Amino acid sequence: xxxxxxxxxxxxxxxxxxxxxxxxxxxxxxxxxxxxxxxxxxxxxxxxxxxxxxxxxxxxxxxxxxxxxxxxxxxxxxxxxxxxxxxxxxxxxxxxxxxxxxxxxxxxxxxxxxxxxxxxxxxxxxxxxxxxxxxxxxxxxxxxxxxxxxxxxxxxxxxxxxxxxxxxxxxxxxxxxxxxxxxxxxxxxxxxxxxxxxxxxxxxxxxxxxxxxxxxxxxxxxxxxxxxxxxxxxxxxxxxxxxxxxxxxxxxxxxxxxxxxxxxxxxxxxxxxx
Numbered sequence: 001x002x003x004x005x006x007x008x009x010x011x012x013x014x015x016x017x018x019x020x021x022x023x024x025x026x027x028x029x030x031x032x033x034x035x036x037x038x039x040x041x042x043x044x045x046x047x048x049x050x051x052x053x054x055x056x057x058x059x060x061x062x063x064x065x066x067x068x069x070x071x072x073x074x075x076x077x078x079x080x081x082x083x084x085x086x087x088x089x090x091x092x093x094x095x096x097x098x099x100x101x102x103x104x105x106x107x108x109x110x111x112x113x114x115x116x117x118x119x120x121x122x123x124x125x126x127x128x129x130x131x132x133x134x135x136x137x138x139x140x141x142x143x144x145x146x147x148x149x150x151x152x153x154x155x156x157x158x159x160x161x162x163x164x165x166x167x168x169x170x171x172x173x174x175x176x177x178x179x180x181x182x183x184x185x186x187x188x189x190x191x192x193x194x195x196x197x198x199x200x201x202x203x204x205x206x207x208x209x210x211x212x213x214x215x216x217x218x219x220x221x222x223x224x225x226x227x228x229x230x231x232x233x234x235x236x237x238x239x240x241x242x243x244x245x246x247x248x249x250x251x252x253x254x255x256x257x258x259x260x261x262x263x264x265x266x267x268x269x270x271x272x273x274x
Contacts (some may be wrong), residue, residue, distance in 0.1 A: 009046055011241055019047035022223055028077035030063055039064040039247045050224045051236045052218055055244035056267055061227045062104060065195050069101050070094030096124050098190035102180045102197055110169040114179050117168055121186030122147040154185045158212060176204035192222045198230055
């Protein structure tokens with residue numbers, strides 16, 4: 001059994017120290033008309049961990065990620081962040097609190113270059129007025145140069161220097177996924193939400209993305225919340241796993257605990273009844 005102290009966190013099998021609760025979802029219920037997408041789910045996310053949310057198609061995983069990012073507002077329950085009840089906020093306001101995300105379906109500006117796409121991740125760090133930016137003068141010029149330096153570091157980190165000036169529309173699928181990760185990282189998030197970052201990738205691309213996710217967690221210090229259907233990837237990367245099925249939570253614990261959970265096995269494999 002994973003020993004998780006509510007106040008002090010826990011230590012992973014490889015000796016990494018996971019901190020206190022960063023975000024807590026308390027009794028979250030989300031409805032769309034008469035359809036209940038999420039039903040009374042509670043779990044926490046701790047500083048420094050890779051927290052996976054898994055479940056069959058239609059389980060409510062992306063809906064939960066949309067609640068965390070502020071895109072959806074639950075009808076019942078509370079979201080606590082950094083020890084405070086989070087009020088109703090729009091997604092851009094949530095982003096300003098240090099939460100960034102990627103999307104299940106790639107959401108990039110296809111006609112823009114890789115560099116320009118990643119620069120959009122710095123918008124919350126650009127504070128100069130429109131006219132100063134348009135004239136590219138004085139403080140505005142210095143601000144853009146500073147933001148450009150941050151973006152170039154992300155480009156180097158994700159090993160995409162060779163495509164930095166390439167229009168996104170010309171890139172293969174796997175590289176587009178990496179550019180979307182770069183844009184999210186450019187925002188310098190405390191919590192990074194990844195919605196199926198390896199969907200549609202081949203084995204080699206998945207290996208690269210797995211390595212980058214681990215490096216982001218280790219070198220950037222970002223807490224990561226991950227939705228992914230590849231169970232091998234989930235079990236290799238995650239510190240703790242929440243399992244959803246038909247909008248309910250049916251499991252929560254370490255990868256080993258989840259792997260041996262009877263209800264989780266039923267949800268994924270089905271059970272033959274007499």
